[in-house]
Amino acid sequence: AQTVTQSQPEMSVQEAETVTLSCTYDTSENNYYLFWYKQPPSRQMILVIRQEAYKQQNATENRFSVNFQKAAKSFSLKISDSQLGDTAMYFCAFMNLRGDGATNKLIFGTGTLLAVQP
Amino acid sequence: SAVISQKPSRDICQRGTSLTIQCQVDSQVTMMFWYRQQPGQSLTLIATANQGSEATYESGFVIDKFPISRPNLTFSTLTVSNMSPEDSSIYLCSVGGTPNGYTFGSGTRLTVV
Known part of the structure; x- marks a missing residue:
């Protein structure tokens, strides 16, 4: 069975700085997609970025980028020039x-x- | 990508009662997904709903507790039956897939008292 692990329950970053969120996953499959979703207090799930495994x-996507390491099964999200509106829960997802x-x-x-702190 | 209208947005219900949540999609979709998000937790898939067939439930979820209807390709309902305080969660519907990712409804915040 596939699993997705995010080892950082909480993170903080100063406005305009860069932050990286970690995600690892476990699968025996070769063809899959990975996603990062953002959930602000409004609870709306918003797609941030996606990566095809192949x-x-x-x-x-603009200020958002990923570091996809397929062999290591790692999929981190980097947010550059952090903005106050980036404050949210971020979920890594596998399909x-x-x-x-x-x-x-x-x-x-x-x-x-x-x-994101002002 | 599709636009989903989900309602109600929130409700407070008495234990022992049932609540039906609706999701309307602005385009035809083959599969719809229902998720539960317990307070402070991640999203857990309840079931996958295909039009014209019985929903497929994930381990730990049963049809008697969470009956689902899928009468056409743009609409689905999830009912939370015989509610208890442990059912207090956010419930979300979702559609989509590759290559555009998934679209989610705005969620229903359910509180059972």
């Missing part, structure tokens, strides 16, 4: 690709609560 290039290409379920880590 792509060696790390995904980037195994089905052979028929159909949608599969997400498996979430326990989350990291990030506080």
